Amino acid sequence: MRDAGFPLLTFIIFTPLAGAVLVAVLPRRRPEVVRAVGYVATAATLGFVGYLLYAFDTSASGYQLVENHPWIDTLGVRYLVGVDGISLFMVALTALLFPIGLIASQTISERLKSYTMWMLVLESALLGVFLSLDLILFFVFFEIVLVPMYFIIAGWGHDRRVYAALKFYLYTALGSAFLLVGLLTLAFLHAQDHALTFDLRTLTVWAPGGLSDGTAKLLFLAFFAAFAVKVPLFPLHTWLPDAHTEAPTAGSVILAGVLLKMGTYGFLRFSLPLFPDASVFFAPMLLVLATIGIIYGAVVAAMQPNLKRLIAYSSVAHLGFVVLGIFALTTQGLEGGVFTMISHGLTTGALFLLVGFLYDRRHTFNISDFGGLWKAAPVFGGIFLAVAFASIGLPGFSGFVGEFLALIGTFIVHRPYAVISAVGVILAAVYLLWAYQRAFTGPADGENATLRDLKVRELTAVVPLLALSLFLGIYPKPVIDRVEPSVRRVICGVERGSDYKEPAVATRRAAVNRDDCAHMNTRELAGR
Amino acid sequence: MIVSLLTQARDVPNITTPSVDWLAVSPEVALAGAAVAIVLLRSIVRRGRWVYPASIVLAFSGVTAAAALLVRQWSEFQDHGAITTIAGMLRVDGFGVFLGGVVVAATALALLLSVSYIQRERLEGPEYLALVLLSATGMLAMTTANDLVIVFLALEILSIPLYVLAAFDRRRLASQEAGIKYFVLGAFSSAVFLYGVALVYGATGTTSLTGISRFLAANTVLDEGVLLIGLGLLLVGLGFKVAAVPFHMWTPDVYQGAPTPVTAFMSSATKVAGFAALLRVFQVSFPLFRNDWRPAVGALAILSLVIGSVVALVQDDVKRMLAYSSIAHAGYILIGFAAAAVTNGGASARGLQSALFYLLVYAFMTIGAFAVVTVVARSSHDARHTLSEYRGLGTERPALAALLAFFLLAQAGVPFTGGFVAKLQVFAAAVDARQYYLAIVGVVAAVVAAFFYLRVVVTMYTGGEEPADAAEPGRRPLRVDPPAAAVLAVTAAFTLVLGILPGAFLDIAKDATFLIR
Amino acid sequence: MDARDLLDLVWIVPALPALGAAILLLFGRRLGEPKAGWLATGLMALSFAWSVVMLLALRNVTPRTHTVDLFTWFPTGGLQVKMGFLADPLSITFILFVTGVGTLIHVYSLGYMHGDGNFGRFFAFMNLFCASMLVLVLGSSFLVTFLGWEGVGLCSYLLVSFWFQRNSAAVAGKKAFVTTRVGDFGFMVAMFLIFSELGSLNYSAMNAGASKLAAGTATAIALLLFLGAVGKSAQFPLHVWLPDAMEGPTPVSALIHAATMVTAGVFLVARAHPFFEASGGSALTVVSIIGAATALLAATVALIQVDIKRVLAYSTISQLGFMFLALGVGAYAAAIFLVVAHAFYKASLFLGAGSVIHASDDNQDMRTMGGLRKYLPFTALGFIIAWLAISGVPPFAGFWAKDEVLSRAYFAGDYGVWIVGTAAALLTAFYMTRAVWLVFYGNERFEAVDAAEQPEKHGFSLESPTVPAYVPPKPARLTHPPHESPVTMTFPIVALAALAAVGGVLSLPFRSVEFLTQWLEPVFADAPKIDVTSFVAGSTLEGISVVFGLIGLYIAYRIYRQGIPSPEGDPLPERLGVAGRLFQHAYYFDEIIANLVRGPVYRFADWLNRGFDLGIIDGAVNGVATLVRDAGGRLRRVQTGLVRNYALGVVLGAVALLVFLAVRAG
Amino acid sequence: MTVEAVVFFVAAALALGGALGVVLARNPVHCALLLVVTLVAVAIFFLLQEAQLVAAVQIIVYAGAIVVLFLFVIMLLGVDREESLRDPIPYQRPAAVALGAILLGEIFVLAGRTWATGAPSVRGSVRGRVDGQNLGNVQRVARVLFTDFLWAFELTAVLLVIAVVGAVVLARRSGQRAQLDEHEQAIEEQITAAELSEAAEAEEEPVTP
């Protein structure tokens, strides 16, 4: 591991927060300064994350750049952060989407100061979620995320924002309530014979053997409640369309791009390592839900009259692929899941940006209000189409890599789910192209005929996402190489903790020579 | 003095008076002394212009002295252990000093909040201050009480001034209604409590908390019925004070009607004192019966959580909503209490610690919230606190709105506020004590509670684009006086610090649990 | 330079058009009309030239296969997929005709797209298409092929709906993409199965491992792949998109929907033939049956079409059916031969049709044409040669190729298939003859009018592509007399026609001159040979084939030699009676699907959205919220404001508490 | 039957009868007077149980001071009107009586035979010698009051201060009249209306002396 020489992860987490504090003391009458601070803070974070990508040791499977300090001693809670291949790209995605979100927020002038503050707080919180290795610390970040997001939706959203924001808050808070009880139970059961700790690495070593079968299942379900709502898994998804539709553009981007990943990330980071046996036991249930989500999300998306709602439901389908991949419990599946998380962040983020830009021009999301936009705005139409195809999962774009891996990873262990889910690939084309056809093609009239094309600012926001999606679609290796060791660690942990054996075909020629799980010692399995 | 006079009486054989550790009673003396001084000043000087300022000075010197003495007590306790004095009726241990400290802090903040309020509402200042101080005296006595009789007396000492304070604003009918309701029900519950004390006395032959404990440890009571009734009635009486459901019904009415700073004082300090008694009585005297009363406490906790949270949902009055929320908070503390009632020593200590820490946090965040309410009510004479009054506060007074939002979010248990750490501790304690059902009800109630806190927050940040109708009579511009600002600053700071770096305070709370027996 | 070193550079073939696409997408608008087109065309020509180099290089390599890996695409555990290209006779054959035909059609487009507002974009898409198609055929693994496969699908979408302001075009593009996606589903699942069985997606692994698979597994893989091919190659029942795809500019129809993309299915089956072989024949039987059925059904539908492009579209479907028929009987090389020959004559026909349409103000209705031969001499020349080729008149390429296919079918013992194929051949000759006579011969059924009177210019547009119902003809009113197209357009027509004329030499059915068959030999070496049992039998079959072709030709000639009296006067519908209506509506296939989608499927989806999602799930969520709030309201009423009542609560609590304690105390 | 028994039963009858009277009498003045009966009866119980000083204080403080204060307030406020039998909450009265019965039942059931299970004296007995001396009741009480209960005794001082301050501050007739805001005003009117109707109702009912 290359040593950063300074607490890099702490810098990453708290740079945006520092920006938020700075914004708080700025005068309200200087919006340009507020904006500048926002950009600088997010850009600096992105810079740190860039350095993190450089400093990250590709071959290591464990957590790197770990920082470990006591926080709440009486509970054994620690400020424990670290990064591995799985979280690395979640962090990168977060750091990337925030400056873009701010660019997209250029149109916001009302209460700009608080808006910028909430955005920065949100970024810190999200980065914290992905970097925490202490269960309580994770929960703290997991929970605090709700607050800025709530305010962003309720404060700068559209017509039904209050309802949507509240629904978002209550839904997800209810889920995480069970998570809290679950993780406390876990830690205290561990504490019967050991020192009380919430250190994920310690608990990962203990939990698979230390918990009784029934307890592990109950705890799995407690964790599941929180993560499934966040994902959101069918049938816990109804907060999502409302939240997305009512959120301001940047809010939707972050919501789709990063927030939803908290759930799937949680499955990967906590559910699988801590409760391997229960994970294997419940995997069919999750696969069923994921499969339903994929098909259901796509079908319902097709029926939406509102462009944003449509994309929201498409997220349900996409995240279904992620869950499918994760609970396939194969190397390809997990990597596909992780990759789809990244890819969905890029493409759906871009879609929301574009829809937001459309709203800026036409003040509506209704597909029926549009028509023939491509004519007046060729660049807009072209980029929208490209992003739509990226989202559909056309090979050559990142979406394909993720979905293909998730499906193939599922197929080798659970064929029916993969086959049914593959239908979702067709449906994705149906709903997006149908929407595109209705909004962008055909004859244009009225305002649609004079739509302004994308401006440079807007292009700066979208093009990086599209370009990255294209790049990762053609050359996903840099990501997969970094994800693979960590994914292998997770799978080996599951194998060690249950009767499950990953099919040989998934690993036969693994890139890492430590792929043979038998060679992984307990320390390595814990990610130390 | 009286004691010495009496000992000189000839026909009475010598009475050996109990030794008095003056340090142990000094905080009470300081507060009561300040109160008496104010009363004297008032009765001698009558209506001088400087009487009120002087009273303020006296009040704060009393509080400061009490605080200083509590600190002294704490170090004394740390070095030499608990002080038991005056025939064992008084026991100064970590538990008492800790909660005493919370009481004094709450008192100081409530006084600070009242200073300008009194002038604004043209109330009789010196009496007001004296009554607050006297009530606080009772609370302090409560925290160190080691005898049911002291508990009873302290209960009365803290309650009676509150009856008066609740009814203090004679121009508002609501205030007087609050007073009379509080009084009737308070007296009723005191009577119940007293009957409970009587029965416990009969069953154990003593009223001393440690005495009861010793008796029960040494003897097996075959007919434990009377003891159980007594115990139950004690729970009822104290449950009333801490506003646990179903003994809570006075709370919304009284909190709503009383002058807002009084509400702040009541909701924070009284609850602390009530829990001080509850925890001490049950943990010290009846640990052997914990399997009998723990489920009851658990039931009270669940009822408080559910009813407090659910009914708060439909409130339109902010003060009333905060009252219901304080009922829900009592539920959380009761979780900690129930968690403390287990044989596992570590878990028990954790439960107690969590309850103590929760009280600390709760005091600050609730005073903070009521402080904002006090300031906002400036525009409508403390009579109206409907949610619509808060519409547009976010644009009109962003700082004030942000603070209220912060306090409410803290109460909702959002991370990086004291409220979160407090709830975390409570749930951890419940889990540690294997009282999973309490933890689950607690977390779910927290989610429901978030709904009504957020409702207020949203109201503040919506609407208000139209200029605040300045034309409306009685609507004066909001002004935050320095004392109120100080209260806001201190409570906000504490709520934040307790959320981010709770370590030191948790350690103190932990120390406070050790020597309760 | 060693031949293998040279073959390492095979990636240049797709890279050139890809580069062109990239440049044109970014700067196409700035380059402007002629330059963008010339750039694209030039790059295609270069690509063709390089393909020829590759051909020459491969000839010097034994064994005749060479794999180039550029970089690792999927480096995941056991699934390692390289971005790699496979040069072997099959792929080289394909790249040659793709780049060759592609270049010609690019040239044609220079003229055809003249004046279009999105000239640059068109060429960008065309280049992108060629690049994707080349990746498809060059891919060294199923996944790389799939990359190209989806790429051509994308370009097809883009180009079909190129004139997106027309709703019909936009809808047709979407329909094309979605329908082929149904096939892609099969392709994907096939890949899953291949990976889980073989642990690799590479063709080399397939060649090594396919024969060892259980027959059932191999059949499953084969049929799934065939599903992909059915979608892409517009075979029954996924053929519905192709006629609608004629909404695209005609060069697109020529290149994508006749010459190249639609043959990708054929390529795939040929490429994956080890699985088909390993299936023990059952998969191949399915292929041949589907192929034969499609050939016949599409031919019947083509009989009665009035839109010149639709005739060609159904003809394409039918011809593709022939190809699958060939594949199904194991005559892989014959299928490829037909692919190539078909590329020549069908491209020529489409380009000719485009020229006709171009000349007559975007009119596509054959009933309002007639006698155009004298206005469009070069176009007519090319068209007529190609017509003879497709009708199976010797010695044109179509004859040799079709004959090869049918005779193989016969010799393979699939007599049913052979009969169906022969019948389809007869029909082919008929409908093509009908088209030629309606367009180029007979009476002129159009009139020139002043430009001022000309109503809003609209192409022959289908109101909704999903219902290709009978459209009453509008007499074409032209602003000017029909005129021959510029040389950029006529040259490709004639050139392709010439290729169609002589293309037969690629593989004459005589031992030593079966060039193509021999060339492809290494690829299909493991497939069982179909022996032509005797020269006599072969010759007889050829004779029968020719006779049938001529019969069809003659019947059409008899009917249409005078043209038709008026646009409404086509005698064919009447003569065919009920069958005519069936053909006209393409067996109502589209209508059934459309009604299904608009009816039950839509209703179900709508219910899922409004009834289930908003009603039940969200209703439950909101219901719980309302329930809690109602509970709050009800509990609130308990708080009566009366002190006595509050005291009652206290007593109630006390009583309950004591009851509990009493119960515990026993 | 011992004298104690006779006295006990008479006193018990008085005490309970007085208590019931307090609850049932409709006129507050009657209630106050019936309260005195109970208080005196309780004082008799005290006497019966060797608590002479307490008995005396009970009479003086309770009957003499507290009840008088009650009567005084009744007269001052002129609230000696009889209260209506109608209860706005229909379930209140039956519920109250039922709960009372249950409560009583529970107390008896739980208490069973033995009520006083505690340890005998720890701080001075009621009877017998203390420090070798035979002391009167007053002395016995005093000894304990000023030793064991010293802290409680001191605290009562605070209580008295509170009583004084509280009573004074509340009863002081300050110059300012209540200024009701509109909301309160409305309710005020409502109440007055209700009062009037109730008063009318009360007049219709036959007055029980």
Added chain:
Amino acid sequence: MSLAALDITPNYYLVVGALLFTIGAVGLLLRRNVLVMFMCVELMLNAANLTFVTFSRALNDIGGQVIVFFTLVVAAAEVAVGLAIIVAIFRRRRGATADDVRLLKG
């Protein structure tokens, strides 16, 4: 058991105490007049006092009697303050029924 042999054990007093307590409690729930409600509280306090004294004798512990003194003081203080509140609130009103003050509810 004949009446003559009847021994008045502490239980007799305690039962009377319990009855008084219950009557007081129920009375508070029944009555609408604040003053009478308050009287009922006094009944309850007296019940407690009686119980203290009875136990005092039963346990031979003078402490129980001492506690009664404190109760008396408390009762007195409560009465003083309570009546003051009642006076303050009902000065302007004719009735003293607790039901009348009902601004606050819900």
